Amino acid sequence: MLVAIIIIIILGVISGYFIIPTSLLEYLDLISTISLSILLLGVGIDIGRNKEVITDLKRLGFKIILVPTLIAIGSIAGAILFGILIKLPVNESSAIAAGFGWYSLSAVILTKTYSTDIGALAFLSNVFRELFALVLIPLLAKMGTKLTVIAPGGATTMDTTLPLITKSVNDTEIAIIAFISGAVLSAFVPILVPLLI
């Protein structure tokens, strides 16, 4: 999937750089507006479909919602602090961090509603987050931590990094918490990114 995404972006960059005349660029805005609403409708349908997550949340209660909430707070606070070091405004660093590793969605929302370079930065930053997660998950598991293993993956712990978590920590409960945490963080992305920017 990441390979397909990168190829499509590169194709876009090449067309934008060499082929597409500036007179056509205004139509791009219309296309991207329509695509964004289609995409978010689909994302919403996916969120509403996770009824099991919603019932699990009701059953397991308050404690389990703490895990994705702490991951969200830690991600955003960490990015704001590190963002100050590279002189990035708080709204930009926090919105980029609120992608929680879901690089495609955070990048297209920021490109569309804010600016092209911050969209590109969100894409790269959230791809790197997933890469760091792939390295850190087995490492944290080896150190003997359990819940902490869920942290670096962010929203990806419901899909791409979930197999690695279950393999690294042999504990069904952690796998369930990881899935729910990823689902909750994924639902946060389309809400928090536009809110923070």
Place this chain on the structure above:
Amino acid sequence: MGLIVISLIMGILISYKGLLAENLYSFTDELTLVGLFLLLFTMGVKIGSDPEVVSNLKTLGFKAIVLSLGSVLGSVILLFLFEFKFKRED
């Protein structure tokens, strides 16, 4: 911004209320994918047609690593503290 919220809420309501026939869900997956690919392409076009972004790509890469490190460290530290406290209470 308003568009994002409205589309999202409509989607959540449609599936949560079960307004969509079960066999249509694979179709919405494809629709989402088409929407995503179109957006990623237009994102690429915007990057390519903006000489400032093209010349900034190297610094963007560096900034991206710094930001993702901040996010990962922040979330790991908070969850580690939580897990530690949790264990002592047990």
